[in-house]
Amino acid sequence: MFTRGLKRKCVGHEEDMEGALAGLKTVSSYSLQRQSLLDMSLVKLQLCHMLVEPNLCRSVLIANTVRQIQEEMTQDGTWRSVTPQEAGRAPLDRLVSTEILCRSAWEQEGARPAPGLGDGHVQGPVSDLCPVTSAQAPRHPQSGIWELDGPREDRGGFHKSLDQIFETLETKNPGCMEELFSDVDSPYYDLDTVLTGMVGGARPGPCEGLEGLAPATPGPSSSCKSDLGELDHVVEILVET
Amino acid sequence: RLAEAANAGPVGGVERDASVRGDSPSASTHTPPRARAPRLSPGALPRAPGSTPCDQRPGILAPRPPSAPGAAPRAPHPRSGRSLLGAPPRPPARAGSRARRRRRRSGRRARPPAAARRTPVAVAACGAAHGPAAGLASPRAPAPRPPPRARAHAPLLFCQLTAPPPRPAAPAADQGSWCLCQLNGAADLEVSEADIISTVEFNHTGELLATGDKGGRVVIFQREPESKNAPHSQGEYDVYSTFQSHEPEFDYLKSLEIEEKINKIKWLPQQNAAHSLLSTNDKTIKLWKITERDKRPEGYNLKDEEGKLKDLSTVTSLQVPVLKPMDLMVEVSPRRIFANGHTYHINSISVNSDCETYMSADDLRINLWHLAITDRSFNIVDIKPANMEDLTEVITASEFHPHHCNLFVYSSSKGSLRLCDMRAAALCDKHSKLFEEPEDPSNRSFFSEIISSVSDVKFSHSGRYMLTRDYLTVKVWDLNMEARPIETYQVHDYLRSKLCSLYENDCIFDKFECAWNGSDSVIMTGAYNNFFRMFDRNTKRDVTLEASRESSKPRAVLKPRRVCVGGKRRRDDISVDSLDFTKKILHTAWHPAENIIAIAATNNLYIFQDKVNSEMH
Numbered sequence: 001m002f003t004r005g006l007k008r009k010c011v012g013h014e015e016d017m018e019g020a021l022a023g024l025k026t027v028s029s030y031s032l033q034r035q036s037l038l039d040m041s042l043v044k045l046q047l048c049h050m051l052v053e054p055n056l057c058r059s060v061l062i063a064n065t066v067r068q069i070q071e072e073m074t075q076d077g078t079w080r081s082v083t084p085q086e087a088g089r090a091p092l093d094r095l096v097s098t099e100i101l102c103r104s105a106w107e108q109e110g111a112r113p114a115p116g117l118g119d120g121h122v123q124g125p126v127s128d129l130c131p132v133t134s135a136q137a138p139r140h141p142q143s144g145i146w147e148l149d150g151p152r153e154d155r156g157g158f159h160k161s162l163d164q165i166f167e168t169l170e171t172k173n174p175g176c177m178e179e180l181f182s183d184v185d186s187p188y189y190d191l192d193t194v195l196t197g198m199v200g201g202a203r204p205g206p207c208e209g210l211e212g213l214a215p216a217t218p219g220p221s222s223s224c225k226s227d228l229g230e231l232d233h234v235v236e237i238l239v240e241t
Numbered sequence: 242r243l244a245e246a247a248n249a250g251p252v253g254g255v256e257r258d259a260s261v262r263g264d265s266p267s268a269s270t271h272t273p274p275r276a277r278a279p280r281l282s283p284g285a286l287p288r289a290p291g292s293t294p295c296d297q298r299p300g301i302l303a304p305r306p307p308s309a310p311g312a313a314p315r316a317p318h319p320r321s322g323r324s325l326l327g328a329p330p331r332p333p334a335r336a337g338s339r340a341r342r343r344r345r346r347s348g349r350r351a352r353p354p355a356a357a358r359r360t361p362v363a364v365a366a367c368g369a370a371h372g373p374a375a376g377l378a379s380p381r382a383p384a385p386r387p388p389p390r391a392r393a394h395a396p397l398l399f400c401q402l403t404a405p406p407p408r409p410a411a412p413a414a415d416q417g418s419w420c421l422c423q424l425n426g427a428a429d430l431e432v433s434e435a436d437i438i439s440t441v442e443f444n445h446t447g448e449l450l451a452t453g454d455k456g457g458r459v460v461i462f463q464r465e466p467e468s469k470n471a472p473h474s475q476g477e478y479d480v481y482s483t484f485q486s487h488e489p490e491f492d493y494l495k496s497l498e499i500e501e502k503i504n505k506i507k508w509l510p511q512q513n514a515a516h517s518l519l520s521t522n523d524k525t526i527k528l529w530k531i532t533e534r535d536k537r538p539e540g541y542n543l544k545d546e547e548g549k550l551k552d553l554s555t556v557t558s559l560q561v562p563v564l565k566p567m568d569l570m571v572e573v574s575p576r577r578i579f580a581n582g583h584t585y586h587i588n589s590i591s592v593n594s595d596c597e598t599y600m601s602a603d604d605l606r607i608n609l610w611h612l613a614i615t616d617r618s619f620n621i622v623d624i625k626p627a628n629m630e631d632l633t634e635v636i637t638a639s640e641f642h643p644h645h646c647n648l649f650v651y652s653s654s655k656g657s658l659r660l661c662d663m664r665a666a667a668l669c670d671k672h673s674k675l676f677e678e679p680e681d682p683s684n685r686s687f688f689s690e691i692i693s694s695v696s697d698v699k700f701s702h703s704g705r706y707m708l709t710r711d712y713l714t715v716k717v718w719d720l721n722m723e724a725r726p727i728e729t730y731q732v733h734d735y736l737r738s739k740l741c742s743l744y745e746n747d748c749i750f751d752k753f754e755c756a757w758n759g760s761d762s763v764i765m766t767g768a769y770n771n772f773f774r775m776f777d778r779n780t781k782r783d784v785t786l787e788a789s790r791e792s793s794k795p796r797a798v799l800k801p802r803r804v805c806v807g808g809k810r811r812r813d814d815i816s817v818d819s820l821d822f823t824k825k826i827l828h829t830a831w832h833p834a835e836n837i838i839a840i841a842a843t844n845n846l847y848i849f850q851d852k853v854n855s856e857m858h
Contacts, residue, residue, distance in 0.1 A: 033741075037687060040745060053497050053523075056585055056604040057635045057654055058750045061691045064633055068687055 031078060034069055041066045417836065417851040419786060421793040423477055425462075426845030428790065438841035440828055444508035444516065447832040450478055450839055451518055452846055453503025457487040459520055461531065478848055482531060482571045487522040499524050505590050509612070512596070517576070519599060523586040526601055528577035528612065536564040582608050582618045589638045595646040602639040602651060605632075609663075621669050622651060622661065637752070638698045645704070648673075656693030656711060658718065676707070676718050678725045688740040688749065696752035701761040702833070708764055710755040713737060715766050715776065730776045730783065733768050735806045735817045748822050756831040756838075767826025770815065771842050772802055788826060788840045788847045799849065 041062050427436070435456030442451050450462040463481035490499040501522055509517040509528075516531040540562040545551050585603035592599045600609050600621065607622035622639075626632050639651035647663045659672035680689060692712035699708045707718040709726075713734055716726035732753075736743060743749040748769075755766040767773045768785070776783040785802045793799060805814040828841040836851035 034687075037741070037744075044747075053495070053586070055750070057588075057637060057694070058747075060632060060635050061654055061694060061750070064690055065687055068690070 031076075034073070038066060038069045038073075041069070418798040418853045419836075419838075419849045419851050420798055421795050422837070422848045422850040423795075424790065424793070424845060424847050425480075432844045436844035438828060438844060438846060439502050440504065440506050441830040441839045441841045441846070442506045442508060442518075443830050443832050443839065444518075445510050445833060447834055447837070449481065449508070449516060450830070450848075451506045451508065451520075452839075452841065453486065453506050453520055454844075455500075455502040457485055457489070457501030457503060457522065459484055459486045459503060459506065459518075459529070482573055484529070484573045486520045486527060486529065487525065490524075504587055507590050507592050507599070509592055510596050519590055519592065521587050521590050521601065524580070524583055526579040526582075526587070526590060526610070527575050528579070529573055530576045531571060531573050533569060533571055535566060535569045537567045538562040539565045577612065577615050579610055579615050579618070582610070588636070589640065591639060591641045591649065593641045593646050594644055598646075600639065600641065600649060602636050604635040607636065607639055607649075607651060619667070621663060621667070623668065623670065624653075637695050640698055640700055643700050643702065643704045650698055650700070650707060652695035652698045652709060654694040655690060656695055658695065658698060658707065658709065660720065674720070674723050676723045676726075678716070684737075686740065688744060691744070691749055692740065697754040699755055699757060701757050702759060703761055706761065708755050708757060710753050710766055712749060712751075712753075715755050715764055717764070717778065728778065730764070730774075732766055732774055733804070735804055739817070743822075746822065748825075751825055751827065753825075753827050754829060756829050758831045758836070759834045765829055765831060765838065767829050767840070769822050769825050770820040771824040771826055772804075773826045773829060773840055786849075788842045788845075788849075789824075790845075793847065793849075 044062050045059060045066070433456075435454065435458075437455045438452050439455050440451075440453040443449070444451070448464050450464075452460050452462075454460075460483045461481045462478035464478050465476035467476050486503055487501040489501040491497075492499055499522065503520050504522060506518055506520045509519065511517075514532070518529050518531070520527055520529060539546070540560045542556060542559055542562075543551055579601070582601065583603040583606065585605050587601050587603045590599060590601045597613075598609055598611050600607055601618075602608075602622075605623065605625040606620055608618040609621045610618045622636070624634065624636060633655075635654045637652050637654050639649060642648035642650070648660060649663070650658055650660045652658050656677065658676035660674040660676070661669035662673045663669060665671070665673065680693075695709045695711050697708075697710045700706070701708065705720060706727075707720065709716045709718065710732075713736060714732055715730045717728040718726045740749060753767050755764060757764055762779055763775055763777050765773060765775045771788045772785050773788060774783060774785050785804070786799045787793070787802050792802075800813070803811065803814045804820070805811070805816055810816070824843065826840055826842055830839045832838065836854055838849050840847040840849065
């Protein structure tokens, strides 16, 4: 039951520790499995085929799985927030952030960025968060939820955190107990940072209202850059039409 | 094997040449020799221009030549009918192919005579469950047959399996005695992705069998009428027509490619001499009309035989053109193109019993079309939430009731079925009946929802029952009972402990289809490792059979297979871990009246027949 390399503290406490550690091990192995399932699902959601639209049914099922895992984690109390800015945040917000995360996968169904939009176009799994072109609106009135500036601002942070998640996925190996716990901690942290970034930046607007014009409300991270971004967007619309 | 399946992703891009459709004369310069090897005997009739001899069955799915380098995204091919931009249609090319019947009648056979191929079926002993007629019949010792004539083309290319020396009768199969009737498809190990069959459908009489593939092609097989020479041998399915139904398109607004893969084919009930079918890819539905031409007019006054205008000075008398017989030609033309009706991917189409309307369902919406009107469709179901964030459920399949033209059912990714009545409202957002089975709490896992997603729903021929397929089971529902299905059959319950791996390699998202037999007494569905399962609802017996070249010798009864999950392992059993998850049977079809089934295994089409029990019970 003990993993190799774990020192026994003393004979007297052995049994207690055995029981406790065994219990912890099963618990943590379950939560480890759950965590790896969560990571796997997030990776699946983000991976997209660049040329062909991803399967909406599959995306929805994976997103539901992710939501289910996160709900369970919230109930368990293992869904901890570590960053100070999250101190006063209700758990619901975190669930909402998951929605946004999962939504990105099927936002592609209704909305796809025009190629070459903007300078800071980061390639990779984050590219699906790119903003919508307005010209699609007549056919897909539900698109245009994604703002231009918000996601773009935070994309860098998001991308970085996802990388960290991928790293932990690779380097994770069941070693000694401490290692297990330390590994368990970091992905949560990263996920939180990731989702915080998302929530801070994005501001979903009403679907029908948007006819393709740039949204009026820039995120809290508005700056010159976002204004330029809006300008780009408007120019895009004019050019397309 | 599970890990292998994870790595076996789709093969790279599809190759094709936009100008080649495999039927035009120019095609002969492009397609590789094996697809074009002449199989006509020396005395055969010459080929009419623009047609291909029906003899030539290049594994039905001839490999397509590579596209020109640097090909830009293509607009719809002119021959596919009306272009999306609304340009006037060019005259449709004749996707002609020659039926075999005429040539047979003329006595010039281009392939080994049927007698050489068909050894008398060694009648296997059947269980008593199959009626009083079944009994132990002693196997006849078949007479020695001449070896089949050597073929001109490459040996790997299969067209018709010729019978090996006959074997003695095999022990009785529990569920009838299914034999391989024919196998169409290339035997290559390298399967081009365009050749993967994506749908199989018999027409209402069972005379025609249509298959669609990932390359957008449709191949129609026609059953030969039983010949008088061999009354015991039933007709086999020969290629009747091959045509390109859909082309890949590029959605410039979304910067996405629209696949040409044929998702579904549905036959229209035959109303005149022509046959019609609907075929659909992700976005566009097309109505194809298949006609035969076996006469042509001759003796025009103004035109000569080649069609050139005659010099009027040479016309000295008038004649009435007469119709002369010609070689049978099958012509396929697109009659309607129903485009721009769907934002999401179309997963099913269903023709209404009124024969005037049909519906098409995508992930979030269902549209009702009139077969004659292409520029309008009515939205009858819309489950798209106002906020896409709230999306948790999608439509996975739908079908009209076989008799009541106002009823239809659609299934969802959460495992529920909704029966809707179009008389109630124009937009059937409120279901008339909701069929949902409460979840089994003991089996609950993170994958419960995924495996409960219904991948196919089929009404029984009687209209009283519905058949649904989710990942691990098939269920029979009574329309009168919404609380739970009346029957549940485990297809491959041994996978329940492997769900995590199957989730990882995406196999858990595979959409299997299911089928009823003509009398609604047996249901069939596919599984992995090229296995397919049949469940007899009356005897409660089931059987697992395999569709593979190695295990299906023609005329030999298929041996039931078994997957062992530990415990006692019999010889010939397969263990769960050695199942090949890349070999999945997603598409199956059952002849509406006889015990003939069509199984699509990747790029191969198997047709099995239960000769012993050719009538259904």
